[in-house]
Amino acid sequence: MARKAKRDLTIEQQLARGPIDLPFLALVMLLTAIGLIMVLSASYASAMYNLTPNVTNTGGDPLYYFKRQFGFALLGLGAMVVISKIDYQHFRWMSVFALGASIVLMLLVFVPGFGRSGGGAQRWVNIFGIRFQPSEIAKVGVIMFFSAGLSKRSSQLGPPKKWSKRTFTGRMAARMDRIGLLELIPYGVVLVVVLGIIALQHHMSGMILIVVAAASVLFASGISLGWFAAGGTLVAGALLWIITKTEYMTARIDIWQDPFKDPRGDGFQPIQSMTSIGSGGLLGVGLGNSRQKYLFLPEEHNDYIFAIVCEELGMVGACVIMALFALLIIRGYWLALHARDRFGTLLLVGITSLMAFQVFFNIGVVTNFLPPTGISLPFFSYGGTALAIQLGEMGMVLSVSRQIAAPKAE
């Protein structure tokens, strides 16, 4: 398709061709590159020793994981470029399909032939040889759907709906409308459905991320803080109950507090992680010189890759990487603030918040600051499809960034 001349474009189309945000792009590229290098370093040993031949047979190729990750990084960067060129206004209608598709995919997990279990839980799906977690797509789907819906909030408020005062339901509806509950109902329903399916997959970390991402969008969209207070209290109460009343969680919390209670069992992972981090010291043992990756630290190229980062690059290196993440997050919010419309803002808030929480939870768990949950580190953790989807999300951010008005020359 030949590229149309600028003059033939509508204003909308012209806007969509604006320049992408270069600082954001640079940060993404930098983090992706560093992440790839760290995957190479961290996965080298387990790939060479072919640690889990029955799950992933590397055939003893030390570059096995790196090659795959590299391939997916290229794929993801391609996707990012393509997505960044889409006029993000189209995401409004796409959101419905994205959400729908992710729900269908998540249900496919339970269909024999598509579903794949990994790590003790049924949460993977295999389509055309590509193995991925549909919950990754669900996260984007929920953010898109919420942003699209909530961006119209002010106009929806328009003339207040007339509720019949004669019927009980009418009176109830009127009351709910007044306190702002009514408008929340569709989002609540979507959230409950998605979370329910993920709960069936026993995917605690997925649930957490979707809840916090959705909550960020809701928060930014101006939902009454009372609801957050209520929801927060509810979640805190539930957590407290789970932690104190269920043996499983109590044990996990105990281990978190003192991993040395069970150094060969559940405490093994956190102890090895802290050993990696701690032995890194200020300046680290040097890139590629991690000793912990030689079959000591499990999940060293997945969820715990940051421990290897800390070991090899030390506290200095770890702080530099965290600074890059911080800059990326701040830039994400900055773009959100400058977005052309509410939809853009909410979309960017959702995507940025999701990434920020992922970073926080991952590093928190790896450093044993938080109790263990299986959340991967964006751009770093091995996982091709997750990286590709992550880069796709970045593409959405860049797409929004195109339509930001250039600052006026003073």
Add this chain to the structure above:
Amino acid sequence: MQDPNRKPRRSEGKNNRSLFRRTIFLMVVLGIGMFLPLIAQLYKLQIVEHLEWEERAANQQTKSVSVAANRGTIYDREGRALAMSATVYKLILSPMGVYNAVNKDKEKKYVDKEGDFDEAAYEKALYDMRKTIVDGIVDLFDYDEERLWARIERISSGYEVLYYELEEEDAEKARQFISEKKLSAGLQLTPSSKRYYPYSSIGSHILGYMGQTETSGDNKVGKAGIELGYEDVLSGELGKVVTSQNGWGAEMLSGYEMYFEAQNGYDTTLTVDERIQAMLEQTLAEGIETYDVQDGAFGIVMNPQTGAVLAMASSPDFDPNDWNSILSDDLQAEIDQVKAEKGDEAADAAWKEAWETQMINRALSEAYEPGSVFKPITVAMALEEGIISMDDHFQCGGSYQQSGWPKPIRCHKRSGHGDQDLTKAVGNSCNVALMTIAERMGPDIMWKYFEDFGLFDYTGIDLAGEGDEVFWAESTFKGPTGSQSVATSSFGQRFKVTPIQMITAFAAVINGGHLLEPYVVQSISDQDGNTVFYHETQEVRQVISESTSDKVRGILESVVANDSGHNASQSGYRIGGKTGTSELLDRENEPDYDKDVMCSFMGFAPADNPQVLVLVVYDTPKRATPGSSYTANETYISGGNIAAPMAGALIADILDYIGIEKQYSGDELAGADTPMPYVVGRELTVAKGALQDQGFECRTVGTGSIVTHQVPSAGVSIPGGSNVILYLGDETPEAQVETPDLSGLSPTAAKIKLEQQGLFMRATGVVDYTDSSVVMAAQSVDAGTMVSPGTVVEVRFVSNIEYGDQGGL
């Protein structure tokens, strides 16, 4: 106010402000705030706790592999190797290695015609390699096939030890098998070392044995005796290779390697002499056999001038090469009997008891009541304090009434020893005399000397496991109720000391009063032969004076020469000693108690300058019938009749071996060996003269004036005074003669009977041609054996003295 159009606009502005504020809020919280606790946590782990984690990491990331140090050899004092190490090999199977060898590049190696991965071929290759190994090992070493299959399939394991101690021959077979079949990925031989004890059970209690302890892991360490006590010296220092390892414990090739050279162990040379040790053990075994001794025996041979232990034995004993089985056939028979009668569980308990019995070195670890052997110590302290003198006389009426004690304490001779001087009182082993001496001394002096003789301390011998003595409390001994203890302690009863304490104290009595620290390691040298330690005699203190010691030696020589120790006497040697028969009243409640006694003898020679001091103790010779005073072979049960002859013969053997010249007294000289001169072809009268000069008597066979044959041949040494045979005319000696039975004969009768056959007698033991109680105990050539004429038959005589030396209440 009701304008529907205003509300949304105002509302939109408000919403946008809220959107802005809340996004800023998220930016600050998630973009900055959130990282603060993470950085704090990193600071804690990487800066504050860095050293701890680094150490932890180093511990798990490096592996130190021990490099075996050669364990030192233990030599006896003549340089015979009693314990030595040899290289053996560990055969290690790595199931992971086998698996990986096949699994590596399997996609390229196992392909079908189309070039696709051939699963079946791969599976077969893996199976084939495993089968080669299993078949080979089963074939070579008869390993349990099923078990080996189970082990080889543990693919997560890289270290399965199949054999710990393959000897060189077997290791070579394994080595060939590995190289022929190219199995080095799965099978490995690593050298380790094994301890050998070439003399098996000889000296086992001194040497100890090697085994694993809770902390030693795969390594074996000394668990008793020298092996335990000198573990650090013998073992040397393990070297180590520190390598980096991965999480599976496999070594990694990298620059992390550090090497610390192994320090070989030092050789130790003992004071123990394997020959003397064997003699002592033989003496114990013979005594046990002859007198049907029930509860074992023990003994020590010491150089009283230095404290060097020449031999130390406890029977039953064990074989350090195979210490985990019962060595004694008798003990094993008992276990088998228990098993037959009471079943496996009882047999296990019996086995354990038997094992413990054979492992304990009673000469070192178990206190016993020394009995009358202790008397010289009491006498020595009294002489030293001037409380008695050599001229004192003691009256014995058969019992001793102690003031304030209801019942008199008996002497073993109920009728009493009558009037005796000090020498005779000790010779008679008179309890009454000793109690008299003790009462004169009083508890304070006795206690002081007990202390000085080292009875309350460990002797300090360099062997692990010295036992504790059992004594009255000082306040009891010296208190108002102590008088009985004072009385019985004077003759060595009602308290216990260890045999090593006893012999050490006794050595002080006879060596001029020096209490020495006994020892078994004479020197230690490194692998190049440089001596790094030489044991000098360690004197703890002077307990009595030289002159007192001299007096006691005289008394003890008389005991052997004339009195209760007579059975220990050996012609040509001046032996001193004291017998002991200790009652074991503490066993009264045991089911098989039958007036159990320990028969002991402590003897030394030469009496004027003691070179060896021997303690021999037999625990409970079996009485012919319960309560009888005799054994089944009609020996009166006492130290003088049972331990003394055995110990006397042992002392003579040892002196002979260490080359102490015999010194004959006038009487004995007549019986000393003399070479036979050559008299064939001489006139009878000339020949007779020549023989007489040599102290021989002669008889003639046949008629004539020229000697045609002589028995024995020229140059053969026979005891002086023997009646040699000269043949005259055509008479010739018989080719073979029958050895007569000498049982029950006196020395004179035995000599005549042998000489009638053309044989000669060398008398040993109590050679008193006038004492009718002296009878033959053993002959070196059994009755009925055909021997050449002129053969010298050694005959041992004992004196069956019809009284013992027991104390009693």
